Amino acid sequence: MSGSVVQTRPVSRRGWTLFLTMSVIWGIPYLLIKIAVADLSPAMVVFGRTALAALVLLPLAARRGELAALWPVRRWVLVFSFVEITVPWIMLGYAELRLTSSLTALLLAAIPLVAVVLSRLAGIERRIGPGRWAGLAVGLTGVAAIGGLDLGSGDALSVVAVVFAVLGYALGPLVIAKRLTAVTGTAVTAVAMTLNAVLYLPFAVWTRPAPGHVVPVAAWVSIVVLGLVCSALAFVLFFHLVAEVGPARMSVITYVNPVVAAVAGVWLLTEPVTAGLVVGFPLVLCGSWLATRAR
Numbered sequence: 555m556s557g558s559v560v561q562t563r564p565v566s567r568r569g570w571t572l573f574l575t576m577s578v579i580w581g582i583p584y585l586l587i588k589i590a591v592a593d594l595s596p597a598m599v600v601f602g603r604t605a606l607a608a609l610v611l612l613p614l615a616a617r618r619g620e621l622a623a624l625w626p627v628r629r630w631v632l633v634f635s636f637v638e639i640t641v642p643w644i645m646l647g648y649a650e651l652r653l654t655s656s657l658t659a660l661l662l663a664a665i666p667l668v669a670v671v672l673s674r675l676a677g678i679e680r681r682i683g684p685g686r687w688a689g690l691a692v693g694l695t696g697v698a699a700i701g702g703l704d705l706g707s708g709d710a711l712s713v714v715a716v717v718f719a720v721l722g723y724a725l726g727p728l729v730i731a732k733r734l735t736a737v738t739g740t741a742v743t744a745v746a747m748t749l750n751a752v753l754y755l756p757f758a759v760w761t762r763p764a765p766g767h768v769v770p771v772a773a774w775v776s777i778v779v780l781g782l783v784c785s786a787l788a789f790v791l792f793f794h795l796v797a798e799v800g801p802a803r804m805s806v807i808t809y810v811n812p813v814v815a816a817v818a819g820v821w822l823l824t825e826p827v828t829a830g831l832v833v834g835f836p837l838v839l840c841g842s843w844l845a846t847r848a849r
Contacts, residue, residue, distance in 0.1 A: 581814020
């Protein structure tokens with residue numbers, strides 16, 4: 555796959571369909587994580603999410619005979635698993651112990667700018683037009699407005715956690731585009747989910763709820779949706795989207811996810827409509843439109 559070709563052609567109808575679908579599917583996890591971490595540890599949430607996804611995807615990939623092809627690129631599967639799942643998911647769970655779901659998602663809108671810089675360093679993004687740079691700048695300004703107006707002094711560690719998630723999410727598509735194009739997304743996702751489920755199992759057991767603590771049904775339902783929809787289904791679509799539009803442009807999906815996350819947080823969790831949300835939201839939407847244009 556030629557990065558320069560992918561990044562300069564207009565987005566196809568299939569690309570837009572995948573883009574919009576993923577925007578919704580990856581817009582609701584912040585709401586679900588917020589619900590789950592109210593009663594369960596971030597490690598338990600990550601374990602439950604990855605274990606469910608692995609139970610669905612691993613048998614599917616094995617039945618299709620796709621797992622053997624991963625052996626030559628096993629190191630890159632490990633790298634993808636670490637940067638896309640291991641680090642970001644636990645960091646987001648920790649951040650949402652203090653931050654609202656909508657604010658967490660809006661801070662993640664900084665991913666495209668990081669992705670563009672990393673794409674250039676990796677040799678995938680050879681030329682970035684002024685229109686896309688403008689879109690990225692406008693979107694980042696919106697994120698800065700949200701952060702400057704909404705964050706309190708006690709949220710510093712939560713913001714650092716989100717920064718680590720940003721770096722991981724920006725690196726994940728690059729690993730796919732550079733090293734994992736010859737294998738199926740189902741196989742890579744199945745192995746990545748399985749590895750993380752095994753990794754987080756002891757932490758989940760260690761941080762399980764105390765005896766007698768009744769975990770609400772909503773928390774368990776959130777984990778099920780996170781595992782089956784926002785992980786198993788989403789990551790299969792994720793690989794198709796990277797192949798269709800390229801890693802840097804794909805990361806602009808994080809300009810649209812916050813729209814879904816903010817609406818869901820305000821509507822379903824009665825999170826406040828803050829000054830940062832009002833000022834930053836239009837900038838984020840404008841940046842999304844500019845940054846996804848071919849020219």
